[in-house]
Amino acid sequence: MSEQTTFVPAQTRSAVWMRLLLWAVLIVFAIWFLLPAYVVVGTSLKELEEIRGGSLLSLPHELNFWAWKHAWSEACIGVTCTGLEPYFWNSVKMAIPAVTLSTLLGALTGYALTKWQFKGANMVFALILFGCFVPFQVVILPMAQTLGIIGITNTVYGLILVHSVYGLAFTTLFFRNYYVTIPDELVRAATIDGAGFFTIFRRIILPLSPPIIVVSVIWQFTQIWNDFLFGASFTTGGAQPIMVAMNNLVNTTTGVKQYNVDMAAALITAAPTIFVYIVAGRYFVRGLTAGSVKG
Amino acid sequence: MASLTIKNAVKRYGSVEVLKGVDIDLQDGEFLVLLGASGCGKSTLLNMIAGLETVTEGEIMIGDRLINDVHPKDRDIAMVFQSYALYPNMTVGRNISFGLEMRGVPKVEREAAVLEVAKMLQMDHLLDRKPAQLSGGQRQRVAMGRALVRRPEVFLFDEPLSNLDAKLRLEMRTEIKRLHKRLNATMVYVTHDQIEALTLADRIAILKDGEVQQLASPAEIYDQPVNMFVAGLVGSPPMNFISSTVTRTDTGYGAEISVRANDGDQPVLLDLSDHPTDLSTHVGRKIVVGLRPEAITQSGHSTGSTTQSFACDIDVTEATGADTLCVLNWNGKEVMARVSSGYAQIIEGTMDFAVDMSRASLFDPETEMRLG
Ligand SMILES: Nc1ncnc2c1ncn2[C@@H]1O[C@H](COP(=O)(O)OP(=O)(O)OP(=O)(O)O)[C@@H](O)[C@H]1O
Ligand SMILES: [Mg+2]
Numbered sequence: 001m002s003e004q005t006t007f008v009p010a011q012t013r014s015a016v017w018m019r020l021l022l023w024a025v026l027i028v029f030a031i032w033f034l035l036p037a038y039v040v041v042g043t044s045l046k047e048l049e050e051i052r053g054g055s056l057l058s059l060p061h062e063l064n065f066w067a068w069k070h071a072w073s074e075a076c077i078g079v080t081c082t083g084l085e086p087y088f089w090n091s092v093k094m095a096i097p098a099v100t101l102s103t104l105l106g107a108l109t110g111y112a113l114t115k116w117q118f119k120g121a122n123m124v125f126a127l128i129l130f131g132c133f134v135p136f137q138v139v140i141l142p143m144a145q146t147l148g149i150i151g152i153t154n155t156v157y158g159l160i161l162v163h164s165v166y167g168l169a170f171t172t173l174f175f176r177n178y179y180v181t182i183p184d185e186l187v188r189a190a191t192i193d194g195a196g197f198f199t200i201f202r203r204i205i206l207p208l209s210p211p212i213i214v215v216s217v218i219w220q221f222t223q224i225w226n227d228f229l230f231g232a233s234f235t236t237g238g239a240q241p242i243m244v245a246m247n248n249l250v251n252t253t254t255g256v257k258q259y260n261v262d263m264a265a266a267l268i269t270a271a272p273t274i275f276v277y278i279v280a281g282r283y284f285v286r287g288l289t290a291g292s293v294k295g
Numbered sequence: 296m297a298s299l300t301i302k303n304a305v306k307r308y309g310s311v312e313v314l315k316g317v318d319i320d321l322q323d324g325e326f327l328v329l330l331g332a333s334g335c336g337k338s339t340l341l342n343m344i345a346g347l348e349t350v351t352e353g354e355i356m357i358g359d360r361l362i363n364d365v366h367p368k369d370r371d372i373a374m375v376f377q378s379y380a381l382y383p384n385m386t387v388g389r390n391i392s393f394g395l396e397m398r399g400v401p402k403v404e405r406e407a408a409v410l411e412v413a414k415m416l417q418m419d420h421l422l423d424r425k426p427a428q429l430s431g432g433q434r435q436r437v438a439m440g441r442a443l444v445r446r447p448e449v450f451l452f453d454e455p456l457s458n459l460d461a462k463l464r465l466e467m468r469t470e471i472k473r474l475h476k477r478l479n480a481t482m483v484y485v486t487h488d489q490i491e492a493l494t495l496a497d498r499i500a501i502l503k504d505g506e507v508q509q510l511a512s513p514a515e516i517y518d519q520p521v522n523m524f525v526a527g528l529v530g531s532p533p534m535n536f537i538s539s540t541v542t543r544t545d546t547g548y549g550a551e552i553s554v555r556a557n558d559g560d561q562p563v564l565l566d567l568s569d570h571p572t573d574l575s576t577h578v579g580r581k582i583v584v585g586l587r588p589e590a591i592t593q594s595g596h597s598t599g600s601t602t603q604s605f606a607c608d609i610d611v612t613e614a615t616g617a618d619t620l621c622v623l624n625w626n627g628k629e630v631m632a633r634v635s636s637g638y639a640q641i642i643e644g645t646m647d648f649a650v651d652m653s654r655a656s657l658f659d660p661e662t663e664m665r666l667g
Contacts, residue, residue, distance in 0.1 A: 185380035188347050189441075194368035194397035203393075207384035 044068065044263035051259050067260035071268060075261055077248045078237075084268055086238065087245035092272075093156050094241055095224045098163035103216045105164065106171020111205050113172070114179040115187045116197065125176060131169030136229045139166065147234060154239050162234060163224045170223075171216045178212040179205070214283040222273050242269050297358040297371070297448035298323045299344070299481055305352035306339050306505075313339050314505040316353070321498075324479045328492040330528070331502035337485040340502070341451050344483060345374050357448055368397070373442035374451040377458065379434045381426040381441075388413075388422040391440045398445075412444045416470075432463045443474070452484040456491065468494060489529045493517065501525050517587075519656065523663040526585050526656060532620065535591070535630045537584045538660065541567070541577040548574040550584055555624035556606040557645050569601040569653050572667030582666075585656035588620060591632035594647035601652040607632075608645050623648070 035057075043051060044067050045060040073083035112118075113125050143162055144153070152158040182205070190200045231241040240248075246269045250262050277284075299321040306314040314336045321327050329337045342348040344355060346367035355362055362370050373394075381390050391412060392405045400408070413419040416436045426434055435455065442450055452471075456464045472495055475482055486492055492499050493513045501508040501516065501524075509521045520526035526534045539550035547568030553560040565584060567574060594604045610622040610629070614636060621632045632648055657666040 183378055183380065185376045185378050186382065188342075188345075189374070189376060189380040190382070190393070191347065192345060192367045192372065192374050193394035193441075195393075199397070204382050204384065 040263045040266060044260055044267055046260055048256065048258060048260060067258070067264040068268070070258075071249070071261045071265040075249050075258075075265065076252055077245050078252060080238070084242055084245055084249065084265055087240055087242040088268065090156060090238075090240065090245075091225060091242040094159045094163070095221060095272075098160045098167070098224050099217055099220045101160065101164040102167035102171050102220050103213060105168055106173075106216060107175045107206065107209060107213070108201065109168070109172045110175025110177075110179050111201050112197075113176050114182075115184065115200075115205070125172075128169050128172050131166075132173060134169075136166075140229070140233050143230075144234065154235050154237075156239065158234050159230060159241065162230050163220075163227070166230075167220050167223060170219060174212055174216050174219070175209070178209070182208060211283060214280050218276055218280055218284050221276050225273050297481060298325075299327075299449055299483070300356040301340075301344070301353070302356075303353040304340065304343060304350060304355060306336070306343060306348065307351045312505060314343075317502075317505070317507055319500055319507065319510060321481060321483070324481055326475050326482045326484065326495060326497045328496035328499045329483065329485045329502060330487065330489060330492040330499055332487060332528075335502045336505040337487075337502055338453055341374075341453050341483060341485050344449070345372055345451055346370050371448040372451055373445055373447040373449075374453065375438045375442050375455045377454040379426075379438040379458075381434060381437055383426055386423050386425055387418070387429070387437050387440075390426065390437055391422075391444050394441065394445050408444050409440075412440045415443070416440050431459055432467070435459060435463075435467055439471075439474070443478075446478075448481060450480055450482040452482065454485055454487070457486070457488070464491075471495065489531065493529065499529075501528060518654070519665070520585075521665050523583065523585070523658050526658070530587060532588055532631045534585045534587050534656070535625075536658075537565075537586065537625055537628075537630065539565070539582055539584055539626070541574055541580055541582050543578050544568070548578070550582060552584075552626050554605060555608045558608065561605070563605050565650070565655075566601055566603055566652050567655075567657070570655070570657060570667060572657065574666075577666070581660050583658040583660050583663075585658060586630075586650065587654065588631040588633040590651045590654040591623070591630070591648055592651075593634040593638045594649045602649050603652065604647050604649045606645050607648050621646075 039056055042058075042060055043056075045063055045065070046054075047064055047066070050061060071084055072088075073085050074081060075083045077084075077087070109128070113121050139162075147153045147158045147161070150158075150161075152161065186204060187200055190204055195203065225241075226243060227241070228243045228247065231244040232247075235241070235244070246265050249265050299319070301317055301319040301321075304314055304317040305312065317340060319327065329340060331337050339348060343350050346362070346365065350363045357370060357372070382393065385393065388409055391409045395405045395408060409422070410419060413422055416439060418433060418436050418440065421429065421433060421437070426437065429437065435458075438455065455471075456467050459467060468491060471484075475495075484491075484495060493516075496513050498510060498512055499516050500510045503524055509516055509525050511519075516525060516529055520529065520534075523536065527536075537550075537552055539552050542549050542551060542564075544564065544566075546566070548570070549564040549566055549568075551562060551564050554563045555561075567584075607623045607625075610624060612622070613620040617636060618633050619636045619638065621634055623630045623632055634648075638646070658664065659666060
């Protein structure tokens with residue numbers, strides 16, 4: 001530190017005040033936004049007695065994981081009392097294949113649309129793009145019929161198909177916009193080297209794609225895991241994904257409302273998406289901007 | 296080893312005709328340079344030879360095999376791109392061997408071939424690096440290596456040196472020339488750098504708006520350009536064009552111009568007697584005399600058979616090292632003369648210049664075509 005720091009000019013002093021004010025505002029907003037999260041986590045760790053007796057904001061007396069255990073393996077959803085566990089695995093079995101499938105197909109269509117320009121490629125892309133703006137509700141009826149014809153109504157496979165098809169519009173958009181930044185000459189060089197459509201995709205295009213794969217995976221995983229409408233429309237009972245099951249759990253009230261179990265159930269349901277964000281989130285923003293900035 | 300024949304090649308994008316019937320016949324082992332301004336269709340023609348663009352009309356043959364509908368990988372060609380197009384995810388070694396791998400060459404042979412090429416291009420120490428860890432010149436070498444390793448019949452280059460700085464470009468130019476000598480392969484090289492064209496080519500094809508203007512050796516292109524476009528494109532500084540009218544003289548024909556000398560305009564009769572064309576039908580008609588700057592030099596220096604000397608005012612001089620360019624004023628227009636550097640450094644003002652009329656090209660101003 002030099003001696004000069006003792007002298008603070010007026011301009012700098014007002015800058016310091018501005019900075020303090022900024023911090024204060026940020027802290028207030030942080031608390032504001034974190035409060036609900038705190039209440040949910042706090043409540044899930046309390047006993048029912050404590051919730052009824054104490055304040056919403058008070059800290060739990062002790063860490064009590066009973067509500068979590070109950071929500072996971074004992075709580076009644078409708079008439080079956082299995083907890084969320086089987087539904088959680090339903091969701092996993094649905095989300096992983098659906099995310100993989102839609103991402104892979106999106107990469108393939110994006111690659112074909114940009115690097116193998118065929119007649120009407122732009123028209124096809126415009127139509128696919130249009131798919132991004134089709135609301136969920138519109139596709140429910142035709143989708144239900146389709147699932148009926150194929151014979152996979154009320155199964156995980158049905159949901160995998162629905163989510164893959166619906167997600168394809170978005171993943172294609174992601175990958176197409178990313179692949180237009182990859183020079184065409186790479187594909188030309190590989191063609192002369194003797195590689196075909198799929199070899200070029202596998203050996204050259206896919207290895208360049210991790211940033212956009214991360215974007216696609218996060219986007220699709222959040223969409224699919226958090227989906228309620230398709231799950232509620234196309235499945236019943238034991239085949240339901242966790243999002244629907246949690247809703248039913250909260251709505252199944254026999255006697256006293258167990259807030260701590262509801263909160264724990266909500267947290268269990270949200271955990272995988274939070275996990276994916278924490279693991280891959282920093283690549284997410286990078287991937288989103290990768291197309292716009294060179295290098 | 297193979298010749299390359301292009302017969303009446305036409306390329307259309309919808310209604311836009313990009314190539315309008317190109318005819319080129321290339322001997323085995325010949326080095327052809329396609330030279331032309333941006334957008335004249337050089338890359339399009341090269342891509343058609345490579346099979347990356349379809350041929351709308353006409354025929355392309357390698358040896359005596361018609362290849363219009365042959366897949367690029369089966370044409371036995373290799374191509375070096377302007378952007379190098381190295382596979383960013385692969386090491387240099389993998390980049391070079393990828394083409395061999397795709398052709399099912401066994402690993403041991405691949406590695407031997409890669410090593411040989413890497414040694415030839417002095418980059419065997421770079422084989423484990425990724426393209427991003429290389430300098431521009433090194434990337435260029437890798438791109439060359441990738442083409443060389445397959446020993447194709449025909450090499451295609453699309454402005455391979457245009458991303459390099461001046462010094463490296465010179466180095467790589469020599470390197471390419473050396474490779475051509477050593478491999479004796481047929482090569483087609485696209486550039487819009489006329490110096491590159493003149494130094495590398497066995498023959499140059501000058502393209503303009505999708506048509507071949509002239510296909511000839513560098514010397515012929517330089518000394519006997521078929522039209523004013525070719526004359527203006529090749530040579531730096533470009534050929535001087537001097538408008539005049541053909542007149543009859545005692546000894547034959549001449550073209551009168553006015554030359555700025557001693558601060559006044561003096562009439563000078565350029566002697567056209569030695570010109571091989573019969574100019575009798577041109578008497579009284581307009582003509583363009585084309586003179587390269589080196590055909591106008593300091594008096595006493597030129598040794599041509601029909602050298603004539605007269606005084607000219609020097610407007611400006613530009614030293615280029617070995618010699619100096621003098622800007623003269625003929626017919627009210629700038630004319631470049633090239634003199635030995637010793638001279639014009641001292642002399643500003645008026646000096647005697649010798650003009651070698653045996654090296655003059657004559658053009659018809661209407662058609663812009665060469666006479667004779
Ligand atoms: N896909 C296409 N559709 C329509 N026109 C095209 C297409 N590709 C190229 N062209 C046109 O063909 C002409 C020749 O292009 P080409 O790339 O062969 O030029 P070039 O001589 O290689 O120029 P440069 O020196 O700038 O590389 C250009 O006018 C270009 O606009
Ligand atoms: Mg080009």
